[in-house]
Amino acid sequence: MSDDQPLIVHVERPDEAPIRCTFEPLAPADVDARLRKLACPESAVFDVRRGARADAVSFQPCPAHPSQDRHVMRELVVCGQVWTFTGVFDGHLGDATVEHTAYHLPIIVAEHLEKHLSRRLSPSTVLDPEVVRQILTIAVTSFDEAIAGDVLDLFPGGLDTIASRSDDEIRRVINDFDGTGENYKKARLCLYGTTALVALVDPAHENMWVAGLGDCEAVLVAPASNGSWTCEPVTNLHNGQNPSEVARVRREHPNEPEAVLHERVLGTIAPFRCIGDTPFKMPVEFTRRILYNLYPGVSDPTPWEIFLSRNRTPPYISSVPEVVHRRLAHTAPGNRRPFLILATDGLAELYADMDEDMTRADLAARWAASVGTAWGVGGQMPQENLALRLLRDALGGDDTVQMSQMLTLDMSDPWMDDTTIVVQVL
Incomplete structure (x- = not known):
C-alpha cells in the first residue's frame, strides 16, 4: 500500500451536486492486489483438450454494500453427457431470490434436459436446436412460476380463499419460525427479483444457446482471418x-x-423481464394479504400502494426469456478461440461513464478488443483471468490514479453498480 496521503476527488451524482471524497493513491502493485481481493477472480475448466474454460469476477468495492450479483460456471451431466452452463444474475431489492436462482436454475435446466433426452432412441440422435430452445424456455418460466406457486400452495384454494382468512392466520402460515422456517423462505423469495443471462453449450461443443431476462449483456466474439475479431451482441435489453x-x-x-x-x-x-418480483406478476391481493404480513411487515405501504394501484391486469413483468442459438466452429484462424462475454449491467455503466455516446456496437467492439489482445503470438491461450482483464479495462486500465479512485473512495454508499463478468472460451 502506498505511503501517500489520501487525495480528494469530486464524485458526480445524478441530479445531485458533486461531493468531495477522499481516496487512497495506490502503487501499481497495490492496485493489482486490491483489485484481485475485491473482484475474487475464479476459473472453471470444462474441456482441457478443446481449451474450453470460463473465467469470472464479481465486483463491488463499497465494503458496506455486499454485491447482489451472482454468477454460475458449471457442468451439467445429462444422460451421461456433459453440457456446460454459465450465467450472470443481477439481483435487486435483496439477495434471497438471486441466490436461490443461481443455485437452483442450473439444476432445473438439467432436469428438463434429462426428461427430454432420455426419450431419444439413441444418444447419437441429432438434437434439434429449436427443441433445446423450447426446453430452456420452459425450464426458466416454470422455475419462476414455482416461486409464487409454492406460496399459494400453502393456502388450500389459493388466492380465492385469501379474502376469507384473517391476517393472524396468514402470519402463522408464512412466518413459521417455530418450525422449519421453510414457508418463510418460500414467501421471502416473492419480495425480490433478479435478471438472468445464461449460456448452455452441448456436449459436442457444436451449439450454444443464450437465454436472457433483463438488461445483462452477452457478446459473442470470434476470430477473423485477418487477425482481428468479429463481435456480436446476442441479447436484447429488456x-x-x-x-x-x-x-x-x-x-x-x-x-x-x-x-x-x-x-x-x-x-x-x-x-x-426477470425472475421473481411477484408483486408485478400477481393480483394485488397476493401482495396486500400475503407479503404485507411477512415478517417484519411493511412499515410504510405508501410506496407499494402507488404501483399496486396501477396493477389491474397482471402479469406486467415477463418471465419468458429470449433464447438465441448459435453454431460453434471447431477451428479458428491462428489457434485463437471464440469466446462469449456475459456481464451484468454494471459493466456497461462503467464504460458509459467514460463515454456517454458509446453505442452497444461500440461497447461490444471494446470488450472484444480488451479480451482478444490477451491471446499471445500464434494464438496461444492466455493464462490470465480474462474476466479480470476486462474489468480492469472498464475501471481505468493502466491509469493508477483512476484505478485508485475506483477501488478506494471513502464513501458509505456505492459509487458504482455491482459488476459481474463471465468470459467463456468456447
Missing part, C-alpha cells in the same frame, strides 16, 4: 429503453397508460 419491450407491455395491457411510466414497469421497476 428495459424501458428498448422500444419493442415497451410496445410489448403496452400491447398486453391496452388502455393502461401507466403500465409503462417513466420507462419503468408501473412506474417503479426497470427490468421488463
Whole structure:
C-alpha cells in the first residue's frame, strides 16, 4: 500500500451536486492486489483438450454494500453427457431470490434436459436446436412460476380463499419460525427479483444457446482471418429503453397508460423481464394479504400502494426469456478461440461513464478488443483471468490514479453498480 496521503476527488451524482471524497493513491502493485481481493477472480475448466474454460469476477468495492450479483460456471451431466452452463444474475431489492436462482436454475435446466433426452432412441440422435430452445424456455418460466406457486400452495384454494382468512392466520402460515422456517423462505423469495443471462453449450461443443431476462449483456466474439475479431451482441435489453419491450407491455395491457411510466414497469421497476418480483406478476391481493404480513411487515405501504394501484391486469413483468442459438466452429484462424462475454449491467455503466455516446456496437467492439489482445503470438491461450482483464479495462486500465479512485473512495454508499463478468472460451 502506498505511503501517500489520501487525495480528494469530486464524485458526480445524478441530479445531485458533486461531493468531495477522499481516496487512497495506490502503487501499481497495490492496485493489482486490491483489485484481485475485491473482484475474487475464479476459473472453471470444462474441456482441457478443446481449451474450453470460463473465467469470472464479481465486483463491488463499497465494503458496506455486499454485491447482489451472482454468477454460475458449471457442468451439467445429462444422460451421461456433459453440457456446460454459465450465467450472470443481477439481483435487486435483496439477495434471497438471486441466490436461490443461481443455485437452483442450473439444476432445473438439467432436469428438463434429462426428461427430454432420455426419450431419444439413441444418444447419437441429432438434437434439434429449436427443441433445446423450447426446453430452456420452459425450464426458466416454470422455475419462476414455482416461486409464487409454492406460496399459494400453502393456502388450500389459493388466492380465492385469501379474502376469507384473517391476517393472524396468514402470519402463522408464512412466518413459521417455530418450525422449519421453510414457508418463510418460500414467501421471502416473492419480495425480490433478479435478471438472468445464461449460456448452455452441448456436449459436442457444436451449439450454444443464450437465454436472457433483463438488461445483462452477452457478446459473442470470434476470430477473423485477418487477425482481428468479429463481435456480436446476442441479447436484447429488456428495459424501458428498448422500444419493442415497451410496445410489448403496452400491447398486453391496452388502455393502461401507466403500465409503462417513466420507462419503468408501473412506474417503479426497470427490468421488463426477470425472475421473481411477484408483486408485478400477481393480483394485488397476493401482495396486500400475503407479503404485507411477512415478517417484519411493511412499515410504510405508501410506496407499494402507488404501483399496486396501477396493477389491474397482471402479469406486467415477463418471465419468458429470449433464447438465441448459435453454431460453434471447431477451428479458428491462428489457434485463437471464440469466446462469449456475459456481464451484468454494471459493466456497461462503467464504460458509459467514460463515454456517454458509446453505442452497444461500440461497447461490444471494446470488450472484444480488451479480451482478444490477451491471446499471445500464434494464438496461444492466455493464462490470465480474462474476466479480470476486462474489468480492469472498464475501471481505468493502466491509469493508477483512476484505478485508485475506483477501488478506494471513502464513501458509505456505492459509487458504482455491482459488476459481474463471465468470459467463456468456447
